[in-house]
Amino acid sequence: MDFKQFCKICDRYFTDLDQYSEHIQSHPKCKYCKEGFSSEKKLRIHLKNHECSLCHSYFHPISEHMIQHSFCNLCKKWFLDEEEYNEHLLEHPQCEYCKNRFNLETDLQLHRKTHKCPVCHSYFHPISEHMKQHSYCNLCAKWFFGEKEYDEHIIEHPQCEYCKTLFSTHIHLRNHMDSTHKCRFCHRYFKDVRLHIREEHPYCPTCKKYFSNMDQYVEKHPKCKYCSERFEVDYIKPHIFNSHYCPLCNDFFCQLDQHLKSNHFYSDKLKAWYLNEEVFSEFEKDYFELLKCNVCGTQLYSLKNLKKHCQKKHNAPCGFKWSPSVLGHLIKGHVYLKSQQGMSSLFDTDMRNVRICLYIKASKKIE
Template sequence: MVTYTTAYPFRLPETSLMCVYCCESYADSAKFRQHMVSEHDTFKVETAFAHCPYEGYLKTDCTDLRCRTCGGKFTKIEDAAKHLNDAHDRKINFDFHLGIQPFKFEGEKLLCGICDRNFPCLRQLSRHMSTHYQNFTCAECGKSYTTNGSLQQHMRFTHIPDERICRRCKQTFSSLEAKREHAENSPKCWPYQCVQCAQRFIKWSAKEKHLTTVHGQATRTHSCPECNQVFTSRNSYRVHFATMHAGVNFVCSWCGRKFGTKRHLEQHTVVHTGIKLFDCTVCSKSFPRKANLAQHMWIHSDYKRFECNMCNKQFNQRVSYKSHMKAHHPEIQNY
């Protein structure tokens, strides 16, 4: 397809389009396409794949998708493939996927070439694009993945009986509780890292607060590229963009509130239904959300995550720790 059409392959190491042939990067998609026309008029599929991490698919700019032989214009990559097969006898085997992820860039809009959904940044668009190619499904929990390797990794870290593995240090634990304790007390395995001093954090919000208070970074805001509305909350910005500019509307049938994802709508719906599907296996108490159950399970844990430095009393839940500090040590402000 990249040989016979103007589907231009690129990489996304950061937030710009990188040419797979010479590794030049372009923030402006129009300049990227101009570069491909002037510098890489002849395409070699082997070279394109050699410079891309193996995912089974090439990311391609299909904004101005045309046949290189006759100049025919197409909006969908499948239509271009059918044209090449029927009009130019290119012998395309439709029993397999074409191996192309089509991106479209129309002005300031970043569009999925399959469903035409709009996104605020390239990274979010790229993550969304992979959802159209999740052909490998976990038989245990139903989650889907783009490649078999990703599925096997998921199985290893999630569904091996009586074995829990830390994704970062690969240490193995005999129980989920032991893995949680490791995650809480192993900074080297925390997922978020400060770009200034390399300190690691277990939560993204903690890292952002650290950047502001320690390194003087201005509080990050999120400006909508469509209407220039500014948000201080990343989640609020994402919901705004999804519901107002991307045509994604998961609407609560009870109160009419809109959500950016189906998962967020389902989490909200329990407010109206009161249905509690998640049961504690220890005390049989039920919860409306999986996150609520996970938090509750700490009550049954022997491991105490929080300790009062004033009286050395220990707690396994943050709410209990905070209640203790407020009742017995009100003079302590930051705890």
């Protein structure tokens, strides 16, 4: 078996195991961590990592040995033992209030400021306990000697006349007044602006909005001339089309249901109104043919029932398609299917086109 090996210490390449083993033994090794080196010089440099600077002995790992000595966190120096460390610590300046020590005198001077009272300018520890004797203004972040001085100061802050809240500046007061007490409709101020709006401004339950006055409400909600109900501008035409338009005679009526019953023919089977019995006879024949099941020939009387039948009995789509003759009657307005008004018709392209044609025709008359 061929032998191939690099020496990780000097990067020499060997193909003989004996030569490689002899070569490895020739490298000087650290007697503490057993790491090999390419020269004695590099080994001597490495040994400094094992030498303790205090007792000048060698250890591995050196970190475990150093725990035996003492370390000063202030000046980052090591000491042989606790006694030597305590003697050294006395050299660091000490705070006379909290007894903490610091590296330098300048550090101590900065620290002393944390014990100084901004009101009586004396020093205390802890300063937080002493400050309870004084009064603090949360509005302007200032301290006062006592309650008397605080009370004299607090009246200088602007106050809201409606809710009595105090503010640091007049700008903050104005922002509060505008955001909390100002009516967005009449631009007056009130203690309870929501109550004012509910009591004094008209409300539309349909669009769930308040209005400045009745004139504005009427402007935004025109009245239907057939039933006198009010609707938003964008909804008045759809309301008239859906509730008052008869596509059979292309006209509008206050009582659409009453008009249909009095003037047109109704088929309960197909749930549809017809212009007359002649149209009914032509349409029923063509439409019934469309509502037959293509698989078993069962006659259904609505598209909804046809879809249910095909799914339940045959587990297949019904394959329904509008014929030109049936669509012709619908587009001309000779037949008025109740399903035309349903949301489901919006997903039927042909039925949606019928609704669009009728809506365009009705819109011309509405205008």
